[in-house]
Amino acid sequence: MSGTLITNARVLGGDPQDLLIDDGVIVALGAEAAAKAGEGAEVVDATGLIALPGLVDLHTHLREPGREDAETVDTGTKAAARGGFTAVHAMANTDPVADTAGVVEQVWRLGREAGHADVRPVGAVTIGLKGERLAELGAMAESAAGVRVFSDDGICVHDAMLMRRALEYVKAFDGVIAQHAQEPRLTQGAQMNEGELSGRLGLRGWPSVAEEAIVARDVLLAAHVGSRVHICHLSTRGSVEIVRLAKERGLPVTAEVTPHHLLLTDELVAGYDPRYKVNPPLRSAADVAALREALADGTIDIVATDHAPHPVEAKDCEWDAAAFGMLGLETALSVVQHTMVDTGLLDWAGVADRMSFAPARIGRCDTGERPHGRPVAAGEPANLTLIDPSTTTTVDPSTSASLSRNTPYEGMKLPGTVVATFLRGRPTHHTLQTHHTPGGQA
Ligand SMILES: NC(=O)N[C@@H](CC(=O)O)C(=O)O
Numbered sequence: 136m137s138g139t140l141i142t143n144a145r146v147l148g149g150d151p152q153d154l155l156i157d158d159g160v161i162v163a164l165g166a167e168a169a170a171k172a173g174e175g176a177e178v179v180d181a182t183g184l185i186a187l188p189g190l191v192d193l194h195t196h197l198r199e200p201g202r203e204d205a206e207t208v209d210t211g212t213k214a215a216a217r218g219g220f221t222a223v224h225a226m227a228n229t230d231p232v233a234d235t236a237g238v239v240e241q242v243w244r245l246g247r248e249a250g251h252a253d254v255r256p257v258g259a260v261t262i263g264l265k266g267e268r269l270a271e272l273g274a275m276a277e278s279a280a281g282v283r284v285f286s287d288d289g290i291c292v293h294d295a296m297l298m299r300r301a302l303e304y305v306k307a308f309d310g311v312i313a314q315h316a317q318e319p320r321l322t323q324g325a326q327m328n329e330g331e332l333s334g335r336l337g338l339r340g341w342p343s344v345a346e347e348a349i350v351a352r353d354v355l356l357a358a359h360v361g362s363r364v365h366i367c368h369l370s371t372r373g374s375v376e377i378v379r380l381a382k383e384r385g386l387p388v389t390a391e392v393t394p395h396h397l398l399l400t401d402e403l404v405a406g407y408d409p410r411y412k413v414n415p416p417l418r419s420a421a422d423v424a425a426l427r428e429a430l431a432d433g434t435i436d437i438v439a440t441d442h443a444p445h446p447v448e449a450k451d452c453e454w455d456a457a458a459f460g461m462l463g464l465e466t467a468l469s470v471v472q473h474t475m476v477d478t479g480l481l482d483w484a485g486v487a488d489r490m491s492f493a494p495a496r497i498g499r500c501d502t503g504e505r506p507h508g509r510p511v512a513a514g515e516p517a518n519l520t521l522i523d524p525s526t527t528t529t530v531d532p533s534t535s536a537s538l539s540r541n542t543p544y545e546g547m548k549l550p551g552t553v554v555a556t557f558l559r560g561r562p563t564h565h566t567l568q569t570h571h572t573p574g575g576q577a
């Protein structure tokens with residue numbers, strides 16, 4: 136048999152074993168893998184490496200169409216592959232907005248053509264993200280893109296009646312509304328987390344309650360309608376408490392946290408460096424601790440990057456004028472290792488759940504034609520990520536595959552390297568040496 140034999144990989148952090156992949160599928164694990172590989176198989180020595188299911192991002196800004204100077208589907212998915220992702224959900228706040236079957240199909244098709252990761256377009260909830268009228272949610276769901284996640288991300292669906300209607304509508308095809316929870320009246324002109332520091336720096340504060348008020352309302356609406364709501368980039372301790380209560384009651388709510396909200400705090404804003412300007416804002420150390428704990432105990436379901444590329448001119452300016460957002464795809468796994476694994480809060484099986492199984496389930500891409508977030512088992516698609524957790528790298532934005540450079544981690548030392556990513560058996564990123572078993576071509 137031909138194929139690729141990955142030797143001594145610690146699958147989900149377990150004991151080392153071999154994996155044989157061929158024709159896009161995991162053929163065998165353990166002793167059976169080497170036996171079946173036979174002569175001529177390509178061998179990847181994964182000694183010391185962790186194997187995870189290909190990561191799935193539920194929240195990525197690819198910027199195409201409209202802002203191809205910041206990112207394209209091609210460059211963004213290249214960055215995704217380098218970060219260990221095999222699927223990304225592309226947010227709808229493009230230009231034109233992804234609010235029709237035509238635009239979501241275009242983004243989906245661009246993803247197929249690029250081939251670095253599967254692109255699952257997110258559809259806008261309202262036409263033009265204007266918050267006035269519902270977009271054609273059904274047509275987007277039925278399109279070739281098969282949209283299941285809908286979001287006006289960047290903007291909150293603040294009209295309670297529209298939110299109710301959206302929840303009612305997507306229930307028919309098991310869709311989910313991903314809410315950017317930000318009460319607009321409480322955050323007008325807001326520039327950073329509201330607290331003692333915002334007062335001292337003279338920047339308009341962004342109170343936690345602006346997020347929590349919407350989280351609470353939407354949890355209640357989802358319960359009332361019996362439809363799924365997902366909370367984007369949850370950032371406060373109070374939001375965690377609301378989601379915890381909702382889950383105790385069995386309500387259909389899920390939530391995500393970004394890598395940056397697991398690591399960085401509002402104190403970084405003191406230097407007025409716009410790299411730290413993001414929506415929602417970096418919060419307090421107490422919030423960070425609550426978010427880590429909630430991700431560990433499952434109150435927060437997943438990590439999502441909110442990869443938000445911006446061109447240099449949008450970030451290399453005064454704080455007030457700068458755009459909100461930071462890169463995330465290439466550093467996500469390292470930040471999660473640093474904040475969750477190396478701290479003992481989560482094991483690698485937990486990382487596989489929070490960054491692959493659970494996001495695929497929420498996005499409903501764990502079944503169907505090209506599924507993701509599947510178990511690492513024989514017969515499953517060979518979507519795999521190999522990580523070397525023993526390395527430490529200094530983050531250098533100039534080496535990024537993204538067209539943008541707005542990483543908040545520049546110069547930071549972070550643990551772990553993604554050494555290979557396989558999309559249905561095909562390497563979309565790899566830095567490993569390979570050789571062949573005797574009998575094959577070297
Ligand atoms: N996160 C951000 O600060 N910015 C995002 C929008 C968003 O996720 O709300 C963007 O599109 O740039």
Ligand SMILES: [Zn+2]
Nearest residue numbers: 288289315367
């Ligand atoms: Zn958002």
Ligand SMILES: [Zn+2]
Nearest residue numbers: 226288289441
């Ligand atoms: Zn976003």
